[in-house]
Amino acid sequence: MNLSQVTGCDDQFLSVLGGSHRLHPQVVAAFERLQVSAATAGFELRAVSCYRSFERQLAIWNAKAKGERAVLDIAGKVLDRNRCNDWEWVQAILRWSALPGASRHHWGSDLDVYDAAAVTADYRVQLISDEVGPGGVFCALHDWLDTQIEGHSAEGFFRPYAFDGGGVAPERWHLSHAPVARSCERLLTADALFALLEQQPNFELWPVVAEHWQEIYQRFVLAPLSAQAQLAAGRGRV
Numbered sequence: 063m064n065l066s067q068v069t070g071c072d073d074q075f076l077s078v079l080g081g082s083h084r085l086h087p088q089v090v091a092a093f094e095r096l097q098v099s100a101a102t103a104g105f106e107l108r109a110v111s112c113y114r115s116f117e118r119q120l121a122i123w124n125a126k127a128k129g130e131r132a133v134l135d136i137a138g139k140v141l142d143r144n145r146c147n148d149w150e151w152v153q154a155i156l157r158w159s160a161l162p163g164a165s166r167h168h169w170g171s172d173l174d175v176y177d178a179a180a181v182t183a184d185y186r187v188q189l190i191s192d193e194v195g196p197g198g199v200f201c202a203l204h205d206w207l208d209t210q211i212e213g214h215s216a217e218g219f220f221r222p223y224a225f226d227g228g229g230v231a232p233e234r235w236h237l238s239h240a241p242v243a244r245s246c247e248r249l250l251t252a253d254a255l256f257a258l259l260e261q262q263p264n265f266e267l268w269p270v271v272a273e274h275w276q277e278i279y280q281r282f283v284l285a286p287l288s289a290q291a292q293l294a295a296g297r298g299r300v
């Protein structure tokens with residue numbers, strides 16, 4: 063992997079999963095093996111979101127920065143732009159959306175999943191905590207995935223957003239393929255990402271991001287790494 067690929071600026075390395083999604087070739091193979099294993103346990107493991115480009119992430123960022131797309135608080139309630147200063151607004155966006163160039167979905171290693179066997183064909187997956195938590199429609203799948211991850215039977219997948227470390231919100235639906243993701247994490251340094259972002263002509267709220275750069279990088283880009291460390295140390299999980 064190189065920096066262009068890791069920041070979502072080059073998609074030539076991707077393979078197709080299930081006709082419509084794209085992932086790193088190694089991750090397609092691993093996810094297909096995990097799907098077979100899930101099927102034996104009665105689940106129809108499917109991807110809802112896989113690779114996302116820099117341009118797509120920038121469009122999401124800009125829409126949220128301008129208040130054209132909903133920005134949610136920690137409880138999932140819609141926030142009022144007029145009641146937040148610019149720095150509060152940037153942090154609220156970052157809780158649920160990555161900076162362009164810093165989304166794990168750029169890497170082809172990460173995807174959001176659900177259980178198609180648990181819902182009707184016309185069900186629209188929302189990717190909210192009510193779906194994946196206790197009593198949620200996809201809770202059984204995620205309990206099974208937890209067991210596979212803990213037993214090292216998850217084909218290399220783990221949960222980078224399992225914990226709330228004061229940055230990115232917990233996202234139980236988000237899986238990451240460790241062997242590919244680790245090589246990407248090493249390339250995504252604070253300086254390389256800053257250099258890419260400061261040359262973007264249409265990046266809303268960039269002066270606010272630049273002013274708080276070190277804190278943003280620590281809390282919202284590096285946070286998944288500390289979640290892995292917690293997991294490795296065997297502390298409780300969410």
Ligand SMILES: [Zn+2]
Nearest residue numbers: 173174233236
């Ligand atoms: Zn995700």
